[in-house]
Amino acid sequence: MNGGLDQQLEAYIRQYSHDGVLLDTNVLLLLLAHRFDPQLVGCKRLEKYDIEAAQLLMGCVGQFQRILTTASILTEVSNLAGQMLTGSKKQAFYTMLYAFFSAQIPNDVQHCSIHGIDLHIHQFVKLGYTDTTILAVAEKKPHFLLTDDLDLFLDAQQHNIPTINFTHMREAAQLI
Amino acid sequence: MSQITMKEAVSKAKLHLVELFSDDALRAVALEEIELRETQSRKVWAVTLGFQRQQKEKIAMPRVNWLRDQEDEKLTGRVYKTLLIDSETGNFLKMDIRQVS
Numbered sequence: 076m077n078g079g080l081d082q083q084l085e086a087y088i089r090q091y092s093h094d095g096v097l098l099d100t101n102v103l104l105l106l107l108a109h110r111f112d113p114q115l116v117g118c119k120r121l122e123k124y125d126i127e128a129a130q131l132l133m134g135c136v137g138q139f140q141r142i143l144t145t146a147s148i149l150t151e152v153s154n155l156a157g158q159m160l161t162g163s164k165k166q167a168f169y170t171m172l173y174a175f176f177s178a179q180i181p182n183d184v185q186h187c188s189i190h191g192i193d194l195h196i197h198q199f200v201k202l203g204y205t206d207t208t209i210l211a212v213a214e215k216k217p218h219f220l221l222t223d224d225l226d227l228f229l230d231a232q233q234h235n236i237p238t239i240n241f242t243h244m245r246e247a248a249q250l251i
Numbered sequence: 252m253s254q255i256t257m258k259e260a261v262s263k264a265k266l267h268l269v270e271l272f273s274d275d276a277l278r279a280v281a282l283e284e285i286e287l288r289e290t291q292s293r294k295v296w297a298v299t300l301g302f303q304r305q306q307k308e309k310i311a312m313p314r315v316n317w318l319r320d321q322e323d324e325k326l327t328g329r330v331y332k333t334l335l336i337d338s339e340t341g342n343f344l345k346m347d348i349r350q351v352s
Contacts, residue, residue: 251257251282
């Protein structure tokens with residue numbers, strides 16, 4: 076990775092490793108799909124990724140104590156996975172994913188609630204519900220956000236949310 | 252299955268960007284976003300590149316009476332363009348302005 080981005084990421088890891096990393100839908104789907112079956116990476120909804128990207132992501136996420144998520148991110152992940160998979164593989168993936176929705180979620184996952192947080196109408200109109208909740212949750216605490224959605228990334232930057240564009244990481248790591 | 256890889260698409264997009272802006276030395280070119288789009292007839296890699304321009308970016312202003320036939324010109328900071336690359340042939344199809352807030 077290039078010096079600037081590397082230093083920025085290291086600073087975020089130092090500051091937010093205990094708190095966790097908030098992963099956008101695509102990035103979380105990549106992580107879970109790779110964990111479930113690396114052969115899924117590069118197929119269907121994950122066509123823009125390769126194994127090296129998944130490994131880079133795993134290495135980054137591994138620096139944080141937990142993955143932060145929201146109900147709407149998990150819903151999108153579930154829906155996208157449903158479009159990728161069929162039959163027994165789909166059931167097996169959903170069995171793994173169920174843990175994220177159940178009362179006994181894994182220790183390294185934490186739900187962030189949007190209860191009591193005002194959503195900004197201009198963000199909602201521009202980005203839709205899920206991204207608006209991501210921004211609201213990330214801005215409140217704040218949480219470190221990792222995304223490869225350009226609009227979400229730029230909006231997060233505008234609101235001084237600690238964020239990194241995963242596509243920048245891939246390019247800086249010379250994977251693209 | 253696409254015939255050119257994502258990496259090849261990005262490489263082609265960067266080459267075409269430099270060629271299209273050959274009269275301007277682009278600075279801080281970076282890959283900002285990539286996706287594989289499916290249209291009715293084909294799949295295309297949509298490669299969004301961000302950069303700083305040396306020259307001013309011309310912005311067409313809405314036509315109102317007192318501004319009729321005038322054109323504003325201002326520095327827009329970082330510019331984002333999406334270049335579409337045919338995933339089968341690797342051909343450059345077009346470049347769009349990537350609107351960001």
